[in-house]
Amino acid sequence: SVKCWRVRTVAAARFAEFNVPDVVAPNDDEPLAVRLAVTTRNATTTSLSFAATVHALNAGARAQVWLALVLLIVTYGFIVLDVVHHTLVAVVGSFVALLLITAIGKQPTLVTVVGHLEVGTLALLFGMMIIVEQTSATGLFEWAAVRAFEVSRGNVRRLTIILCLITGVLSAFLDNVTTILLLVPVTISLCKVLDLDPVPLLMGEVLLSKLGGAATLVGDPPNIIIGSQLSAHINFVSFIVNMTPGVLVVFVPTLLHLLFVYRADVRGVRDLDTADLRRNHPIKDGVLAVKCGVVGALVLFAFFLQPVHGVDPAWAALAGGFALLLLSSPHDVEYPLRHIEYDSLVFFAALFVLIESLAEMGLIRLIGRGFVAFVLLAPASGQLAFALTLLLWLSAISSAFIDNIPYTATMVPVIMQMSRDPTLALPIAPLAWALAWGADIGGNGTIVGATDNIVVAGISKAEGYPITFLSHFKIGFPNMLISCLFANFYLLTVYVGFGIGVGYSLYEFEEGLLDEFGNPLSSAASSAASTMAAMADAMTSP
Numbered sequence: 221s222v223k224c225w226r227v228r229t230v231a232a233a234r235f236a237e238f239n240v241p242d243v244v245a246p247n248d249d250e251p252l253a254v255r256l257a258v259t260t261r262n263a264t265t266t267s268l269s270f271a272a273t274v275h276a277l278n279a280g281a282r283a284q285v286w287l288a289l290v291l292l293i294v295t296y297g298f299i300v301l302d303v304v305h306h307t308l309v310a311v312v313g314s315f316v317a318l319l320l321i322t323a324i325g326k327q328p329t330l331v332t333v334v335g336h337l338e339v340g341t342l343a344l345l346f347g348m349m350i351i352v353e354q355t356s357a358t359g360l361f362e363w364a365a366v367r368a369f370e371v372s373r374g375n376v377r378r379l380t381i382i383l384c385l386i387t388g389v390l391s392a393f394l395d396n397v398t399t400i401l402l403l404v405p406v407t408i409s410l411c412k413v414l415d416l417d418p419v420p421l422l423m424g425e426v427l428l429s430k431l432g433g434a435a436t437l438v439g440d441p442p443n444i445i446i447g448s449q450l451s452a453h454i455n456f457v458s459f460i461v462n463m464t465p466g467v468l469v470v471f472v473p474t475l476l477h478l479l480f481v482y483r484a485d486v487r488g489v490r491d492l493d494t495a496d497l498r499r500n501h502p503i504k505d506g507v508l509a510v511k512c513g514v515v516g517a518l519v520l521f522a523f524f525l526q527p528v529h530g531v532d533p534a535w536a537a538l539a540g541g542f543a544l545l546l547l548s549s550p551h552d553v554e555y556p557l558r559h560i561e562y563d564s565l566v567f568f569a570a571l572f573v574l575i576e577s578l579a580e581m582g583l584i585r586l587i588g589r590g591f592v593a594f595v596l597l598a599p600a601s602g603q604l605a606f607a608l609t610l611l612l613w614l615s616a617i618s619s620a621f622i623d624n625i626p627y628t629a630t631m632v633p634v635i636m637q638m639s640r641d642p643t644l645a646l647p648i649a650p651l652a653w654a655l656a657w658g659a660d661i662g663g664n665g666t667i668v669g670a671t672d673n674i675v676v677a678g679i680s681k682a683e684g685y686p687i688t689f690l691s692h693f694k695i696g697f698p699n700m701l702i703s704c705l706f707a708n709f710y711l712l713t714v715y716v717g718f719g720i721g722v723g724y725s726l727y728e729f730e731e732g733l734l735d736e737f738g739n740p741l742s743s744a745a746s747s748a749a750s751t752m753a754a755m756a757d758a759m760t761s762p
Contacts, residue, residue, distance in 0.1 A: 284320070284324050284581040284582060285581060285582045285583055285586050287320055287581065288317070288320070288577075288578045288581035288582065288583035289583055289586075291313060291316055291317055291320065291578070292578060292583065292630070294313075295309060295310070295313035295574065295626075296622050296626065299622065299623050299626060300621065300622050300623070300668060302668070305563070306567060306623065307563045307564075307566050307567040307570070310566075310567050310570035310571045310574060310626070311566065311570040313570070313574045314570045314571075314573040314574040314577065317573070317574050317577035317578060317581070318333065318573070318577055320577075320581065321577055321580055321581065324581075326580065328577075328580075333573060336572050336573045336576035336577070337569050337572050337573065338445070338448045338449060338568075338572050339534075340448040340451065340532050340533075340534045341444050341445060341448040341449075341534075341568060341572075342565055342568060342569060343534035343535075343537065343538050344438065344444055344448070344533055344534040344537045344538075345441075345444065345564065345565060345568065346537075346538065346541070346560065346565060347519075347534065347536075347537025347538040347539070347540060347541035347542075348394075348395070348438060348537050348541070349395075349541070349560045349561060350540075350541030350542070350544060350545060350556065350557075350560065351512070351515065351516060351519065351537070351540055351541050351544055352394050352395065352398050353556060353559045353560065354508065354512055354544050354545070354548055354556060355509075355512040355516065356398070356402055357504070357505065357508065358503055358504055358505045358506075358508050358509040358512060359501065359502060359503050359504040359505070359509075360503055360509050360512070361390070361399075361402040361403065361406075362402065362406045362501040363501055363502065363503050364386060365383070365386070365403055365406040365407065365410070365501070366406070366410075366497045366498060366501050368382040368383055368386055369410055369497065373489075374414075374489045374490045374491055375489050376414075376416065376485075376486045376487060376488055376489070376490060377479065377486045377487065379410075379421075380420065380421055380424055380478075380479070380482075380486045381475065381479075383403070383407060383421055383424065383425060384424045384425060384428040384475055384478075385428075386403070387399060387400075387403060387424075387425040387428050387429050387432060388428045388429065388431060388432030388435075388467075388471065389432060390402075390403075390429075390432070391428075391429040391430070391431075391432035391433040391439055391440075392432045392433060392435045392436045392439045393436065393438060393439065393516075393520070394439075395441070396429045396430060396433050396439075396440060396670065396671075396672040397671050397672045397675055399429055399672075400425065400426060400429060400672045400675050400676055401675065403425055404422060404425065404675075404676055404679050404680070405679065406501060407421050407422060407425065408422075408679070408680070408683050408685070409500075410497070413496075413497070414490040415490070416485075416490070417485055417685070418680065418683075418685055419485075419680065419685050419687060419691075420478075420482035420485045420486055421486075422676055422680055422685075422687070423478065423482075423687070423692070423695055423696070424475075424478050424482075425676070426664075426672055426673055426676045427474065427478065427664045427695075427696060427699055428471070428474065428475065429672060430660050430661055430663050430664055430670060430672075431467055431470060431471055431474060431660070431661060431703065432467065433660060434463055434466075434467055434656060434657065434660035434661065435460065435463050435464045435467040436456070436459055436460055436463070436464070437455075437456045437459040437460075437523075437533065438456075438523070438533070438537075440656075440659075440660050441568075441624075441625050441628075442624050442625060442627075442628035442655075442656060442659035442660055443459065443656055443660070445625070445628045445629055445632060446628065446632055446652050446655060446656055447459060447533075448534075449632045449633075449636075450632070450636075450648065450652055451532065453648050453649065453652075453723070453726075453729070454649060454652055455526045455527055455533075456523040456524065456526050456533055457523075457524055457526060457527050458527075458649070458721075461721070462649070462653050462714075462721060463653060463656065463657075465710075465714075466653075466657070466707060466710040466711070466714075469706055469707075469709075469710050470661070470703050470706045470707050470710070473702055473703075473706055474699060474702060474703050474706075477698070477699050477702050478695075478699065481695055508548055511544065511547045511548060512544060515540050515543055515544045515547070516540070518540065519536050519537060519539075519540035522536035522539075522540075523536060545557075567625070568625070571625065571626055571629050572629065574626075575626075575629045575630055575633070578630075579633055584630070584633045584634060584637070585637065587630075587634050588633070588634045588636075588637030588638060588641075589637075591607075591610075591634055591637075591638055592637070592638055592641050592643070592644055594610070595607045595610065595638065595644060595646075596643065596644065603644060603646065604646055604647070604650065604715070604716055604722075605712055605716045607638065607644075607646055607651065607654075608650055608651070608654045608708075608711045608712065608715065608716070609708055609711075609712070611631075611635065611651060611654040611655055611658060612654045612657055612658045612704060612707060612708055612711065613658065613704060613708070614658065615627070615631065615654070615655055615657070615658025615659050615662055616657075616658040616659075616661060616662035616665070616700060616704050617662065617665070618658075618662065619658060619659050619660075619662030619663050619665070619669055619670075620662050620663070620664070620665025620666050620669045620697065620700060621665070621666060621668065621669065622669075623668075623669075623670070623671070624659040624660070624662060624663050624669065624670060627659060628655065628659045631655055631659075632655070635648070635651040635652065635655055636648070636726060638651060639651060639725045639726040639727065640725070640726040640727050640730065641727065642727050644725075645725040645727040645728065646725055647715075647722045647723045647724055647725050648723065648724070648725060648726050648729075649721065649722065649723040650711065650715040650721075650722060650723075653711065653715075654711055657704075657707045657711070658704070661700055661703045661704065661707065662700060662704075664696045664697075664699055664700040664703070665693075665696055665697045665700040666689065666692065666693055666696065666697065667687070667688075667689050667692040667693070667696070668689070669696075673692065673696075677692070
């Protein structure tokens with residue numbers, strides 16, 4: 221098996237190292253010819269030298285893809301059934317994957333395994349967790365919920381709309397679970413005082429939280445995964461420019477569906493003296509609230525300026541988080557850091573190792589080839605539309621029944637392969653947006669589709685208002701279908717109909733077929749790019 225090529229440009233005396241897929245000879249005693257093509261941007265002749273690392277794989281290498289598939293199915297099964305905490309499932313799954321790789325003769329080093337971690341994603345999550353935890357300690361979010369009732373003037377329908385809007389806006393910048401934990405207890409308290417059934421309002425909040433989270437790169441974990449792994453091609457601003465208009469389009473029919481389904485529950489007006497609510501839910505620390513507001517604004521400002529300064533958003537989140545710790549509790553960091561969701565960080569880390577290990581065993585390439593073959597069934601003029609529609613609906617339905625975080629981590633390499641394949645060469649950006657749409661709103665389909673659904677169901681049940689799998693499914697799944705229909709319309713209209721912001725494919729990007737501004741080269745310039753090929757024979761050992 222050819223593990224990797226090391227290429228040295230003689231003229232510049234520079235080395236570049238890159239991996240190639242496993243190539244196994246049909247028979248152990250047959251030589252295997254590997255052809256390596258290198259494309260340059262200019263027409264001048266450049267001397268290159270090549271070196272390859274060759275691994276002797278055992279018989280298990282021929283079944284490695286199927287072993288990886290079984291491991292993926294078992295891991296997903298345990299996550300869905302929730303018989304063991306999903307963090308432990310991911311950790312055990314990653315260890316098993318590493319053991320399988322070692323058993324077939326491709327033992328990874330510790331440096332390799334650590335390199336599988338998406339440090340940018342983990343750092344961004346950690347920094348934002350610190351900012352959210354400090355802000356929630358001020359009581360600002362509970363105060364906003366009370367103000368929402370005052371603005372509604374007791375009108376239940378108006379209160380429902382305002383709470384859904386607040387949830388959507390907060391979810392665009394906070395983790396969905398955090399938003400739900402902040403607003404749901406206050407919502408239940410309001411409903412008890414107003415003698416209302418809180419379930420319609422809670423369902424509205426939990427469904428609209430996913431839609432609001434779809435608007436930004438930091439709004440939902442799947443977006444963070446997509447943004448981090450495709451950071452060379454999309455950023456915080458491009459996420460907002462491409463996703464937020466669609467969220468506004470989808471938001472209206474989604475909310476109208478909820479108001480129609482619960483029309484009997486959200487009618488009427490309630491009179492209530494809000495003085496008690498103000499006393500029970502004040503802003504606990506005004507000074508800290510101001511500090512959180514200033515730091516949060518600066519972090520968002522840094523996010524928006526990413527195309528200018530080119531700094532990873534993770535640095536802004538980390539700087540903002542630790543600056544807030546310095547301003548709020550310079551002598552005690554143990555208490556604020558105690559509330560960080562470390563289990564989520566470990567879950568993400570283990571998931572990255574698992575997916576990279578499965579990719580090393582060839583599973584991601586197999587899934588990618590299946591997608592490519594399926595999309596190629598469509599005529600060339602309709603392949604982008606077909607791919608976007610397929611990716612959106614498959615992601616939505618899959619995310620309704622399995623956690624959207626491991627699903628997204630699995631699918632990002634797949635869409636990269638679809639964009640890298642020379643027979644398709646689909647633009648990477650629209651594929652990323654379709655995956656984000658499906659993974660984000662697909663979590664509304666069932667109660668197990670997203671963590672915040674389970675959190676709401678647990679809090680509601682403890683307060684005497686149970687939300688069962690079936691009751692959530694009756695409202696959430698049709699709502700998800702409506703959201704997908706309008707999201708599909710938005711994707712096809714913008715990227716296929718008008719061709720706005722389509723961008724380039726990874727094939728064009730990696731083959732040097734783009735100019736300095738990211739636009740495709742003309743056919744003449746493209747044909748002028750020289751291609752040099754070197755033949756190398758690699759003998760495989762039994």
